[in-house]
Each structure stands twice: as C-alpha cells, then as structure tokens.
Amino acid sequence: MTDPRRRVPRTDVLLADARLAEAQRTLGRELVKSVVADAQRRARAGEIAAEDVAEHAVAALPATATSLQPVINATGVVVHTNLGRAPLSPAALAAVVTAGRATDVEFDLVTGRRARRGRGTLAALARAVPAAGGVHVVNNNAAALLLTALTLAPGKEIVLSRGELVEIGDGFRIPELLASSGARLREVGATNRTHVRDYAEAIGPETGFVLKVHASNFHITGFTSAVGVAELSALAAERNVPLVVDIGSGLLAPHPVLPDEPDATTMLRAGADLVTASGDKLLGGPQAGLLFGDAGLIERLRRHPAARALRVDKLTLAALEATLTGPPPPVAAALAVDVAQLRERAKRLATELSEATAVDCVAAVGGGGAPEVRLPSAGVSLPEPYAARLRAGRPPVVGRLEAGRCLLDLRTVAPDEDELVLAAVRACSS
Numbered sequence: 337m338t339d340p341r342r343r344v345p346r347t348d349v350l351l352a353d354a355r356l357a358e359a360q361r362t363l364g365r366e367l368v369k370s371v372v373a374d375a376q377r378r379a380r381a382g383e384i385a386a387e388d389v390a391e392h393a394v395a396a397l398p399a400t401a402t403s404l405q406p407v408i409n410a411t412g413v414v415v416h417t418n419l420g421r422a423p424l425s426p427a428a429l430a431a432v433v434t435a436g437r438a439t440d441v442e443f444d445l446v447t448g449r450r451a452r453r454g455r456g457t458l459a460a461l462a463r464a465v466p467a468a469g470g471v472h473v474v475n476n477n478a479a480a481l482l483l484t485a486l487t488l489a490p491g492k493e494i495v496l497s498r499g500e501l502v503e504i505g506d507g508f509r510i511p512e513l514l515a516s517s518g519a520r521l522r523e524v525g526a527t528n529r530t531h532v533r534d535y536a537e538a539i540g541p542e543t544g545f546v547l548k549v550h551a552s553n554f555h556i557t558g559f560t561s562a563v564g565v566a567e568l569s570a571l572a573a574e575r576n577v578p579l580v581v582d583i584g585s586g587l588l589a590p591h592p593v594l595p596d597e598p599d600a601t602t603m604l605r606a607g608a609d610l611v612t613a614s615g616d617k618l619l620g621g622p623q624a625g626l627l628f629g630d631a632g633l634i635e636r637l638r639r640h641p642a643a644r645a646l647r648v649d650k651l652t653l654a655a656l657e658a659t660l661t662g663p664p665p666p667v668a669a670a671l672a673v674d675v676a677q678l679r680e681r682a683k684r685l686a687t688e689l690s691e692a693t694a695v696d697c698v699a700a701v702g703g704g705g706a707p708e709v710r711l712p713s714a715g716v717s718l719p720e721p722y723a724a725r726l727r728a729g730r731p732p733v734v735g736r737l738e739a740g741r742c743l744l745d746l747r748t749v750a751p752d753e754d755e756l757v758l759a760a761v762r763a764c765s766s
Contacts, residue, residue, distance in 0.1 A: 343386040344379045347372055355394045363401045371396050408753050408760070410735040412713055412745025414670045415585075415703030419734065421616040421623070422703075427662030428621065428655040435654035454648070457657040461626065464588050464660050467604040470634030472627040473615070473656065474646040477584060478504070478513055480612040480625030484580055485517035487640045488633070489544025493522040497530040499562065500549035504704065510549060510582075519544060529561040535571055545578040545609075546571075550585075550598050569607025578609040578633060585705035586619035586626065593671050594618070597706050600628050609633060615656055617703040620665030622655040624648055670747055671701075671711075678714035678746045681754060685716050685746075689761050693717045697738070699747040713747040718761065725764040733760045 350356060350372045351365075360368045375393040379386045399406075409419050424432070435441070444451035452458070454473065461471040474480050485494060494514055501523070503509045511521055522543070524534035535546060548568060565581055572579040587599040597618070600611045610633055615624030625646075627634060637643060648656075659665055664672075682694035699713040718735075723742040726733040733756075735744045749757060 344376050345386070345389055347376070350376075350390055350393060353390050353394075356390070356397075359394075359397050363397065367401055368393075368397070406731050408731055408733045408756060409748045410715070410733055410744035410746070410757065412697065412699035412711075412715070412736060412743075412747055413702035414667055414699065414711070414748055415617050415701060415705060416748070417703055422620045423666045424622065424655055425620070425659060425662055425665040428658040428665065431654035431658035432651050435650045439650055439654075441650040441653065454650075454653040454657075457653045457660075460657045460660040461628075465600050465604070465628050467601050468611075468628035469631035470629060472634050472638050472643075473648055473653070474625040474627070474643070475648050475652070476616075476623055477582070477586075477612055477614040477625045478508065478510075479646040480627050481510065481582060482513060482517055483625075483637050483640060483642055483646055484545070484610060484612065484627075485514050485519045486642050487637045488578060488580075489517070489519040491518060492544035493520045493538075493540075493542045494545060494547050495522045495524060495535060495538045495543055496547040496549060497525045497534070497562065498523045499525060499527050499530055500547075500551060502549055502551060514547075530563060531561060532563045532567055532571060535563065535568060536575075539571070539575045539577060543575070543577045545580050547580045547582065548608075549582045565603055565606040565608055569609075572609070573607070578630075579607065580610045580612065581608040582612045584614060584617070585701075585703060586614040586617040586621075587705075588613075588619060591618070591671070593711075594701070594706050594709060596708070600626070604628060614703075615652075615659075617705055618667060618671075618701075619659065620667030621659035622652045624652055624656055666750065669750075673747060675712045675714060681746050681751065682714040682716055685754060685758060688758060689716070689718075690765065691719055691722075692761070695743070697743060697745055699745050711747060713745050715743050715745040715747075716757075716761075718742040718744070722761065722764055726760055729760045729763055731756065731760070733757055 356368055372393045375389045378384045379389050384392050407419060409416055415421050442450055442453045458471055474483055501511050515521060522538050524530060524538045569579050581603045583598040583600060583603060585597060587597050589599050589601045600613055603611045610629035613626045615621045615626055627637060686692040686694040695715060695717045697713050697715050699711040701709055720740055720742055723735055723737055735742050
C-alpha cells in the first residue's frame, strides 16, 4: 500500500505555483519556504489533505514580511502601549513609505552638500511650539531625559520631588534612569506634599538642574501639595540653575478634553528652560522624545556625544513631520469624537449581529496620560467567549472584558473599521 505521505507535493513544485511565486517577490523566498514547509508537515501528519497543501500555504502567507500583525483596537484605550501606542495617520504612513527610499534627509539638493539632518521635521516642531527657542528630537522621552542629565548634570545633583519619582513601563524608573547618567538625585519634600522651601534648601553649588516630572500614570488625592512651574521657575532663575519639566504625554498645546494635562507651550510660558515629551502619545505620532526650550541649552544637548546614539532614523523624522503638518492623527480624532455618533454606530452594529447589544461605556486616554480622565463612549457587548475568538481572527480584534462580557469600545475603532469588526464577529459566530 502506497504511503499517503508520498503524495505531498515537493517543495520546488509548490514554490512554482503562481501564487507562491508572486509571494516570493514581495515576502522573500525564505519566508515563503517556511510557510510551505509547515503546510507539508501538516499534510504528512494527516491534518490536511495532500492535494490541499498549496491552498493552505497560500492562506497562511502573511500580508507583509514581518511578524507584526495589524489589529483593531477595540479596547477603549486611546493610546494603548501594548498595541503600539499611537496609530499613525494616513499622511504619516505615506511619509514613512517615501522615507523608506533614498531621500535628502542629510543632503542639500541645491548645493550638493551635506545638510542639517531632519531640518523639515525640526522646523515643523518649532512652528508647532513657537514658545520654544530651540527644538530637538531623540528616540523616546526616556532618551530625552537621559540626554538632559548627561549634558547638564554630569557628576552633579538633580533636584526633584519625592512625589515625582515615577516608574514608567515594564519596571523602568525615572530615578534609576537619571542615576545611570552619573548624576546624583537630591530628593526633596514628602511623597504627598512638597513646598518651594524644600527646593530652596536643596539647590546649591552641586545642582545641575531642577526637574519637575508630571505624574502622568497615576493620580494622588487627599492631603497633597506641589509646587507649580511658575513658582519653581522663579526660584531656579534666582539660583541660576535650569528648570527641566517632563510633561511625558506629548501634548503641545492646551486640550479642551484634557484641561489638567500639562502641555509644552504652557510649561515654557510658565518659565521652564527645557521641556521633554513623547511623540507617540497624545501628539499621535511615532515613538520619539521631544525637547523644547532655551536655544543655548538645546544646542548643548544636540552637540553632546550621546546625542548621536540617541538620534532618530529617517522613518521617524518623516512620520513626525507628517503628524505635525498633516490632518489630525487618529489619537486626536478619538479624543474629539462625538459620543452621539459612537452610539449610532454601536446601535447599527448591534442590529446586524445576533448576540450583540449596544451599550454605553467609559474609555481611557492610556499611554500613562490623564489617568483620572473618564471618556464617555459607546460600544458593542458580546458574550465573553468572543474575546478569545476575535483575537484569533484575521485581522485580530482586541476588546476588553467587562462585567463578564466582551466589550468592543468604538471610541478607539475608526469608522472605516466597522465593516471589518462586523465581519470578524460574524466569522466567530459561524
């Protein structure tokens, strides 16, 4: 009796299939071969028929040559760190494609000589925050703080409040980050209350700069007190030391939905010498660390040897510029969306799905920003088992579990993704 495994098509025969041959041109031969080999293995194990190997291989091909999968964020967390934080706008995505080719990122096409790297992006950033005398970009906000410490406080003290010793994602702590630069931390005040006299008593000849960190990922209530930037700026100017303010979430100007969230423009006008921020949170752009402030200080940071190690690539520069100059990015749209529109969308989706209910819910800013802000929203409630099924779909739809149900919060789902959500839920029902 003939072994059925002998009927499994050879690799060269499969790779000659027109569909798989085309995939090799876009995904690469090795990736396609690995998909083919897996389909052959499944046929030899009896999981699929030998004559269906090519079909299964084609179905298993990824859309792009990366292990990353695009997902639909239905969690209601606008800036979801585990889902890549800010989704880029179409303008930013197009800019990344352009930047992926040979570009004039450091070249002057008129003179034929080297030019300032990312000059268009820096100009756009300066226009966005005219209160800044200078601007600079590094690869994330932690890098911005590290570069500041390396430049302004080598072997010196950084004065900051005990209530602002923030731990950021994955266990990284700002105090440890700063200490890694060789600077010493001079903690002042108490966890819940810090006064201007605490800073005044700590500032001395060993002070590199005073740092104020926005507690963006937690909120303390009760018997609390903190020193405002304007008051702290007056003290720092009197003692001739720089005041650095880390606003974290990347808001460049005041936002009506987030009245208590600090922004770069306001902090600079209040007297901050330097402001650091993230590019991939409330700004809605790519991962980047943004620096705004005194032109002389910015130039010192830019010329520090570590600035080369912390610089961003051309893809980031392109995406950041397009975010600043193009249409509102998805984060801005999600924050500004009309709740009535979300309710209408939820009702329409629910009427087309057998086990769904339209519900009101509450979304969150996320990304370590505005933890006390509750964003009214609306979504579709489904039985709990849908959560795992939807994550396993293509594309995966990631919701959240609430009150024993799978909730798809539409504040973070773009309107043009509604049909994809419908199809995904229907696929789970079949």
